[in-house]
Amino acid sequence: MIIIRHLLLFLSLVFLLAGCVPNEFRFENRANQNISQAEVLVKEDERIKGAAALFYDDHLIVGIRVKTFSRFNKTKIASELETSLKELYPELSVLVSADSKILTETTKLILTSKDEDVKEDIHELIALVEEQT
Amino acid sequence: MDKEKYAKIEQSITPTTPILKNVFRAFITGGTICLIAQFIAVFYMTFFNFTERTASNPTVATMIFISMLLTGFGLYKKIGQFGGAGGAVPITGFGNAVISAAIEHKTEGYVLGVGGNMFKLAGSVILFGVFSAFLVALVKTILVKLGVATW
Amino acid sequence: MVKKGLLTFPSLPSIVATGVTAGPLEKKSPFHSHFDKIYDDESCDAKTNEHGHAKLMEDACMIALSKLGKVPSDADFFLVGDLVNQMTPSNFTATSIGIPYIGVFAACATSVSSMLLAALLTESGMSQLTIAGSASQHNAIERQFRYPIEYGAQKGETAQWTATAAGIAAITPHRNGVPSIVCGTFGKAVDMGMTDPLNMGAAMAPAAADTLKRHLEGHNKQVSDYDCIMTGDLGKNGFAIFIKLVQNQGITNIDNFSDAGMEFYGKNPDFMAGASGAGCSAAVYLSEVYAKLLSKEYKKVLLIATGALLSPMSFQQGDTIPSIAHAIELTMK
Secondary structure (H helix, E strand, O other), rough: OOOHHHHHHHHEEEHHHOOOOOOOEEEEEEEOOOOOOHHHHHOOOOEEEEEEEEEEEOOEEEEEEEEEHHHHHHHHHHHHHHHHHHOOOOOEEEEEEHHHHHHHHHHHHHHOOOOHHHHHHHHHHHHHHHOOO | OOOHHHHHHHHHHHOOOOHHHHHHHHHHHHHHHHHHHHHHHHHHHHHHOOOOOOOHHHHHHHHHHHHHHHHOOOOOHHHHHOOHHHHHOOOHHHHHHHHHHHHHHHHHOHHHHHHHHHOHHHHHHHHHHHHHHHHHHHHHHHHHHHHOOOO | OOOOOOEEEEOHHHHHEEEEEEOHHHHHOHHHHHHEEEEEOOOOOOOOOOHHHHHHHHHHHHHHHHHHHHHHEEEEEEEEOOOOOOOOHHHHHHHHHHHOOOOOOOOHHHHHHHHHHHHHHHHHHOOOEEEEEEEEEEEHHHHOHHHHHHHHHHHHHHOEEOOOOEEEEEOOOEEEEEEEEEEEEOOOOOOOOOOOOOOOOHHHHHHHHHHHHHHHHHHOOOOHHEEEEEOOOOOOHHHHHHHHHHOOOHHHHHHHEEHHHHHHHOOOHHHHEEEEEEHHHHHHHHHHHHHHHHOOOOOEHHHHHEEEEHHHHHHHHHOOOOOEEEEEEEOOO
16 A cells, blocks of 8 residues: 555656646748748647647648647647648648657757758658558 | 345445445546556657557557566456456456456466466457447547547 | 254264364464464465365365374265365365265355264264365355456455365264264255345345354254354354344344454455355364364354355356355353
């Protein structure tokens, strides 16, 4: 019982700290595009509480985090956003995903500013999203 | 003395099942198991090429592996005694049902013992699991058609 | 005079020796100092739990015989029982021990029913030495009646924990200085419509109350005649119901009542309502109670072993749980 009590204490601490993940919007332009339009579009969507968007070459990759109670519709939100972004940037290949993996990986790509291999990483992410289970 | 009269005496003495306590314990136990599974899922997403969607498979396998170890070391029955449904409903409970039956019937040999009895308890979970999955899929299909949810 | 189900033994057959063995968890029992042998392994180092069950019983028999300085071939009858399908542990014990054997089944009441039958054989002059008793082994019995051992099912407060224990008595014609069997009562199967196999105490309590009433009326006894009236394995809940039923019969003084199952693990809540199993009552009766009789702390005791006559199939088919209780009266002069 004492072990269970310690475990519960530890877990509730972890619970509390887990709430401290920041929700931010990151936009990175490495393709000489006008990114403000995309920024407005993403930030105005009330269901989205965090995003990371990377314009690179002919790719636009966007990872989003949706609000808790919108999670049921997260794929729908992502595909809506994808359609409207495709309309804004018809010349780019656009990928929007509500999967947290895409969000973290895109953030990583933005933060590690080295330029080589980014293309490859983006292709990998696209493959991941399209992977069948 | 007739049966009704005895049933009255019996009910007045037998302690009632503490439903609130059991529900709370089940919530804590089930929630803790799911929290651990979430950590494992995040682990797979962070260190391997899994997305939220594809990470569920290795996570389930890992949870069943952990459940197997706990069952073998005789700890899962303690979790089950404490948590009730909270220990039985997650995938670990399913693993426990399969593995405990396998351990139990090992003495009768591998084919007729382990093979024949492994799904003694879990067999109905599989049957009704498949059936309820069908029902849930039906409900979700209707919800998607109505536009309330997406796939 | 012939009375239904009542037995008297004018020649006073004696319980000359006992053998009690128990599993590792039973070290927690307040009675453990009276047990003759406690194993460190739940299945007594045997290959399977069922073999362990048989070994538990066999060792108890050998201990009882060795206290008398006898070997198995000196005994005339072997009356034992357990709860496993077709009583295979008893059968295997009988095979290795080689005494003419009758399997006895009365669920957890086997401890008393086998001793009553042994007393009858002795009374009739057919037996100079009969071995009687019962055993149970936690893993083998739980598997028989409930879920696999390692399955994490939640058991409620009224559930009971099958004890790993065996209690064996060696019964001979009357001898001085050892407890004797005075009389006994065979119980009627009582079914009060209880269906919960995790609350067997409630199913067994009416049988115990019925047998107690018939024993007291039939043998013209009072509750106050006894130093101790001990039921078999009613557990905390079943014992509380039993006391209520006894009080409804107009018996107010219940100080000398106790329950072997409830006391077996010292009311430890880890074991829910207490111990159960054919070995539970046998072990307590033939260790603690027997020792107190020998030391003359008790002069007269009434032991009412209770048994729930269910099978896993019968309750799954929705049948109620019939129960039985057999009573035996021991004295020490």
